[in-house]
Amino acid sequence: MTLIEPVPPMKNGVSASRVFLPAQTNYLTIYDFLCQQFPHISAQEWLLRFHHQLIFDQNLNQLTEDTLYQANCFVFYYRFLAYEMPVPFPHHVVFENEYIMVVDKPHFLTISPTGKYVQETLLVRLKHETQNPHLTPIHRIDKDTAGLVMFCKQPAYRAAYQQLFADRAVQKHYHAIAAYAPHLEFPHTIKLHLCKGEPFYTMRIDAEEKPNSETVIECLSHHAQRAKYLLKPITGKQHQLRVHLNHLKIPIENDPLYPIVKHVADDCFDRPLQLLAKQLEFKDPVTGQFLQFESQQDLHL
Structure with missing residues (x-):
């Protein structure tokens, strides 16, 4: 026994x-x-x-x-913090079945406990609501980024869903607001080698190394100064979309890290990064169904 x-x-x-x-x-x-x-x-x-x-x-x-x-x-x-800055924005469950949960995350909310946040994280919020200790994020988006995040509800199926992302079998669409770039022809594909930068929580480009990141960029709409872009990451490197657009001289609006690190107060919620994980598409490895989800949030010019 x-x-x-x-x-x-x-x-x-x-x-x-x-x-x-x-x-x-x-x-x-x-x-x-x-x-x-x-x-x-x-x-x-x-x-x-x-x-x-x-x-x-x-x-x-x-x-x-x-x-x-x-x-x-x-x-x-147990992790414990005497005080955490409340993140005053709700999350929304977009889809849920017995295997997964897809959640629309607001800006400023970290996915998992780290550093200055435990209770004010998406994972702890969801565990508290569902009372499911096995809930696990299958992929991640930055604290500064809003939009769709998928969680697995049962440990037995976790590896199958994680393998989807490892195999690049999930189509991810992001929206971003940045300066209009009339010099670029769309769709535009950018490939770069990304590695750890300085400070350690940033990424940098190594022009001498073989590209390890790739993004396809389309322009959805624009006016004279600003544009709304559709970003299709082929790979999933940390800060990939933010570094790629910054490299093209069109950094994402309100980015606190690129091109220059700007220290923003924890209670400053009025300038969200204009980056949204808008859509997820994949064939479910457990049910065999083709699933497509879209964030209820939007970015506006």
Whole structure:
């Protein structure tokens, strides 16, 4: 008979993380271990997690900051932030069946917990609403980008949906507002080699390397100064669309990273990046159906 390890329940849509305690004698308490294992998290924050009853042993017994270190065991902990800036925009479920959920994400909302956001993320919002701890994003769009994101509801089918994106079997259409480029002939295809830039959260172009990113660009409408573009990414590199349009001297409106990094206050919501994940199309690997979804949001000249 296979024993099933106990797993802590979600708390406000947040699933517990698990860390293994290795065999060694350097730590007196589990608190000491956690502080050294995760130096990016302050000691005060670990104390708050203990005090808020957010740390458990593998048998789901609550731990305190004085609990002695015990090697070759697991510890469960929940992410916790004393304060998060509320993102005052709703998300909308576009489609849902027993396998997937397609959600229309607003601007400014991060998909998964990271950095300064836990509760104010799309994944935690959805887990809290559905009480489904297995919900997983199949692909990602930037915090600054609005539009469609697909989630898998059951672990057994996660790999099949992830493979769709790995095989480039999903057709993705984006809309963007940027300066009108009369010098370009449309449709215009751009291919570049993208790699990590400086600061680390940006991307840069390496002209010496073979292209690893490709986008097809069409112009949907325009006036003298501005245009609405249809972007069809063939690949899915980080910030691909933003870097490609910036390279063409038509950076996307309100982009805080390209061409120049601009630090925007967390509570500034009046200049959203004019980039929208407008459409998803694919053949469902589980049901065999051809599915097409469109964001209810729009960008306007």
